[in-house]
Amino acid sequence: MKKTSIIKPYTKKNGEKCYMFKLYVGVDPLTGKEQYTTRRGFKTKKEADLTLARIKLEISKGSFRKQQAETYQDVYDLWIIQYEKRVEESTFVKTTGIFRNHILPALGNYKIDKMNVDVCQRHVDEWATKLKNFRMVKSYAAKVLDFAIKRGYLQANPFALIEMPKNLKNTHLYDANALENFYTKEQLNTFLKYMGQETNFKAYTLFQLLAYSGMRKGEAFALTWNDVDFLKNEIRINKALSKGKNNRIYEKVTKTRFPRTIKMDQKTMDTLKNWKKQQQQDYLILGFNTLQPKQLVFSNDQNKFIQPTKTRKWLEHVLNKYKLPKITTHGFRHTHCSLLLEAGVGLKEVQDRLGHKDIKTTMNIYAHVSQQAKDGAINKLANYMNM
Structure with missing residues (x-):
């Protein structure tokens, strides 16, 4: 049987016919990934054959050295190894997802020395039409080129010179x-x-706790009963659940790395007491003793960490059944902040309670309050002017 040649013809944009090949050259000892070298631009098949034969000979002698970082993908493969050492596992998983879904399909095959402002501008413009978070995607894409500059593959980062477009995603159709x-x-x-x-008292307890505490969902799912002080009506928040590689759920420090203790209302603490009693009964039937000090306040049927996505199922069931306004689980944190502001609580107190490291976060994310508060502001002005 005739062996298929890896040398392929192709046509340039100017109509000129050339030849190219892509050859497997071994496994990268750093990344563990298969490596290929691509050569193109040969005017004849004979030229390509000669270069291919020379590279194969170098490989057989062990003298071949693949040119480092030929493409954006090559640089990414080197950068991501260093990036993983500096960030939380959950952050690493989210970042690799952004690259896998958006950046590498767009930029991965570009020769690193061919990356220019026009290329970057074109792809950022395209992301702006599809993604609400295109600015974050652009920022991550630029990090790889910053790394390329440090390694000497580039002189300047073309992403730094692009014009940032407006977010064009659904600007004409919004709810x-x-x-x-x-x-x-x-x-x-x-x-x-x-x-x-x-009948799901565990879900009821969770959502009441989220609404009256403002804690993050991951913080609530990491709570143990020894974090709850029923005498002082306080809850200590010092850890959170997050999702790592292969959907592994693990415990980590809070987002800001600073523990905090918050005061709670009597009604919510009573609900927690009742849930603790019911949990003891329900889980005893399942064969678990929930009286241990480090027992999770909220756990699954195996008395282990709950999948963070579970709340969406609980929430959507009630919203759809009773035709209630849509809200996400994180929206109960927004709700807590909005109601605190309506009640006249100061921004600094809200910041401390929500665990924001910077008060700007409190001001920026929660600048909007409910329509009732907005209406109240104009009514106060009208009443003042009519005095």
Whole structure:
């Protein structure tokens, strides 16, 4: 049988016919990935054959050295090894997902020395039409080229010279309700009333806790009963759950790395007490003793960490059944902040309670309050002017 040649003809944009080949050259000892070298631009098949034969001979003698970082993908493979050493496992997983889904399909095959402003501008413009978070995608894409500069593969980062477009994703079609991912006081009370009518008391306890504490979902799922002080009505928040490689759920420090203790209302603490009693009964049937000090407040049927996505199923069931306004699990953190501001609590107190490292985060993310508060502001002005 005739052996298929790896030398392939192709046509340049100017119509000129050339030849190229892609040859396997071994495994990269740093990344463990298969390495290939691609050569193109040969005017005749004979020229390509001669170069291919020479490279094969070098490989057989062990003298072949693949030119480092030929493509954006090559640089990424080197950069990601260093990046993984500097960040949390969950951050690493999110970052590799962004590269896998958006950046590498667009830029991976570009020769690193051919990366220019026009190339980068074109892809950023394209991301802006598809992605709400295109600025973050651009920022990550630029990090790889910053790394390329440090390694001497590039002189300057073309991403630094592009013009940032506006976010074109769904600018003409938007849902005003989606802009406010939180509940008013009345909406929250309605939600908790219907959630309380369901048989899932664990879910009811969780959502009441999220709404009245403002803690992150991952922080709530990492709570153990020894973090809950029923005498002082306090909860200590010093850890959080996160998702790592291969969907592994693991415990880590809080997002800001600073533990905090928050005061709680009596109603929510009573709900937690009742859940602790029911948990003891429910899990005893499953064969677990929940009276251990480090027992999780919320656990799955194997008495292990709950998958963070579980709350979406609980939430959507109630929202759809009772036709309630849409909200995400994180929206209950927004709700807590909004209601604190409506109640007249100062920004510094809100910052401390929510665990924001920088008060700018509190101001930027939660600048919007509920419509009731906005209406109240203009009514106060009208009343003042009519005095």
